[in-house]
Amino acid sequence: MDQKLNLDSDFCGKVPLHQTNLVQPHGVLLIVDRASQRIIQASENAAQIFGADIREIVSRPLNQFIGDEQVARLAGRFKDRTDGKLPFIFSLPSGKYLASVQPHPQHFAIEMEKEGRPEEDEESFVSIYEDLKYAMNAVEAASDTAGTGYAAIRELKRISGFDKIMIYRFDEEWNGDVIAEVKEEGMDSYLGLKFPASDVPRQARELYKRTAYRLIPNINYDPVRLYPVINPMTNAFTDLSDSNLRSVAAVHIEYLRNMQVMASMSTRILVDGQLWGLIACHHRTPKYLSFEMCVVFELLSNVISAKISLVQQREVFEFKTGRQAMYSRIIDDVYREDNLTTGIYKNSREMMEMLNADGLAIVLNKHTESFGIVPSDSEIQDLILWLQSIRISKLYHQPSLASVFEPAEKYVETASGLLVLPVHPDQGAFILAFRQEAVRKVNWGGNPGEAVRFESDGVNYHPRNSFKLWQQTVKQTSVPWRKEELEMAEQFRNFAVEFTLNKIYSSF
Numbered sequence: 001m002d003q004k005l006n007l008d009s010d011f012c013g014k015v016p017l018h019q020t021n022l023v024q025p026h027g028v029l030l031i032v033d034r035a036s037q038r039i040i041q042a043s044e045n046a047a048q049i050f051g052a053d054i055r056e057i058v059s060r061p062l063n064q065f066i067g068d069e070q071v072a073r074l075a076g077r078f079k080d081r082t083d084g085k086l087p088f089i090f091s092l093p094s095g096k097y098l099a100s101v102q103p104h105p106q107h108f109a110i111e112m113e114k115e116g117r118p119e120e121d122e123e124s125f126v127s128i129y130e131d132l133k134y135a136m137n138a139v140e141a142a143s144d145t146a147g148t149g150y151a152a153i154r155e156l157k158r159i160s161g162f163d164k165i166m167i168y169r170f171d172e173e174w175n176g177d178v179i180a181e182v183k184e185e186g187m188d189s190y191l192g193l194k195f196p197a198s199d200v201p202r203q204a205r206e207l208y209k210r211t212a213y214r215l216i217p218n219i220n221y222d223p224v225r226l227y228p229v230i231n232p233m234t235n236a237f238t239d240l241s242d243s244n245l246r247s248v249a250a251v252h253i254e255y256l257r258n259m260q261v262m263a264s265m266s267t268r269i270l271v272d273g274q275l276w277g278l279i280a281c282h283h284r285t286p287k288y289l290s291f292e293m294c295v296v297f298e299l300l301s302n303v304i305s306a307k308i309s310l311v312q313q314r315e316v317f318e319f320k321t322g323r324q325a326m327y328s329r330i331i332d333d334v335y336r337e338d339n340l341t342t343g344i345y346k347n348s349r350e351m352m353e354m355l356n357a358d359g360l361a362i363v364l365n366k367h368t369e370s371f372g373i374v375p376s377d378s379e380i381q382d383l384i385l386w387l388q389s390i391r392i393s394k395l396y397h398q399p400s401l402a403s404v405f406e407p408a409e410k411y412v413e414t415a416s417g418l419l420v421l422p423v424h425p426d427q428g429a430f431i432l433a434f435r436q437e438a439v440r441k442v443n444w445g446g447n448p449g450e451a452v453r454f455e456s457d458g459v460n461y462h463p464r465n466s467f468k469l470w471q472q473t474v475k476q477t478s479v480p481w482r483k484e485e486l487e488m489a490e491q492f493r494n495f496a497v498e499f500t501l502n503k504i505y506s507s508f
Contacts, residue, residue: 020240022223023246030042030043030108035106038061039058039059040231050065058228086100098112102242106233107233140307148311152303152304153182166180167277176197176277193445208275212268215294218263270305323488326354327488340496340499363432372434373414373436374432393422399435399477400477413436418434421489423493435478435479
């Protein structure tokens with residue numbers, strides 16, 4: 001893959017997705033001035049539900065179309081709100097319309113379903129509630145992340161009828177891993193495949209933090225413009241960041257078409273307030289979802305997010321509890337022996353397990369003590385000189401040592417990964433943890449080096465047209481250290497620094 005261009009941040013992440021000034025035609029968007037209650041901007045298809053020309057709709061008071069009572073109820077419901085998005089029912093001569101209202105300091109953004117439907121009766125409400133409760137119970141009964149994902153998508157597929165639903169989890173570089181999948185016969189399987197970060201670029205990921213889902217009922221739609229083009233309150237394009245109706249970038253439409261998909265729905269999964277992954281739904285033919293069904297997806301997104309957060313918190317707690325017990329035994333022996341090296345030596349296996357390392361080297365007072373699988377003493381000394389030359393004074397970890405320190409190519413099988421705990425780096429005192437090379441196969445959904453194909457002008461571009469298995473072999477790299485392991489390493493480093501300093505001061 002070309003490392004000179006980060007397609008996620010340098011290119012795809014800069015496309016202004018929220019300033020399209022276009023919406024999808026399955027709904028109507030109104031921008032209403034909060035102070036005057038006048039419609040100041042509307043999607044051109046508003047004429048179909050209000051029975052008037054778009055030029056007659058804009059600048060007129062909203063109550064001329066929905067009545068004083070409904071306008072008063074709208075103003076009262078959102079009187080003290082300037083954020084969030086809530087449902088609202090509008091009654092028009094042409095029928096009842098379910099809407100989503102987004103309050104802003106100066107205006108309301110109202111998204112309405114274009115087709116009016118009769119008022120939902122008690123039976124339909126009970127049916128939706130029943131489906132939702134079954135799905136919630138299935139998710140709550142799961143015991144781990146994979147089980148949670150499969151429980152969720154099985155229920156969502158049963159309720160919604162999508163041809164395929166996947167759980168798509170982001171890694172540390174924002175590539176996406178498909179960790180769960182249910183599908184109809186004839187649909188391509190992406191289970192176990194990795195997709196490059198540019199498939200869901202940075203700006204799109206940021207929008208998912210603000211909007212729970214993204215529905216595209218039919219990729220072959222004709223986008224609808226907002227009228228007037230410029231919002232008269234801001235003298236700029238209306239920011240559609242929070243809009244579910246926001247039109248879709250042409251490159252994404254082409255991406256779905258290359259997947260042989262006609263409709264899609266993506267719902268976010270947030271863990272600790274951060275985008276953890278997506279529930280991605282695909283259908284081979286156009287598929288319209290009712291407002292109620294979109295709400296089901298949104299509510300289940302919250303349930304799934306909470307469940308995955310709970311599962312991961314439990315796993316982290318259990319991990320930390322076990323490692324903390326190891327840490328306590330090691331420092332007890334260090335104090336008992338009154339010697340850092342000896343205390344670690346007596347607990348070398350536990351020390352390696354605590355850091356999940358294959359080998360350890362303690363370099364203290366110009367003496368090296370090694371345990372497990374490590375480079376030679378001379379290679380360790382060269383490594384220490386390099387660490388001092390680049391002024392490593394804080395915890396440092398590198399899963400591919402050979403990529404930053406060329407001499408390490410000689411011992412990649414022994415030590416591809418390095419974790420450095422500087423004790424007194426200016427004196428050459430370090431604790432080094434090594435991990436062996438972990439040659440692994442990465443299964444990509446298409447060649448990641450061809451995620452974007454530029455035309456000859458270097459400006460226009462297209463997504464890749466193949467999502468078939470493309471296998472990459474990763475060498476000279478270890479399994480990276482996880483966050484909790486690094487926290488434990490920092491805790492032990494702090495202890496080692498304090499212990500050795502106390503030894504120095506007590507000798508005076």
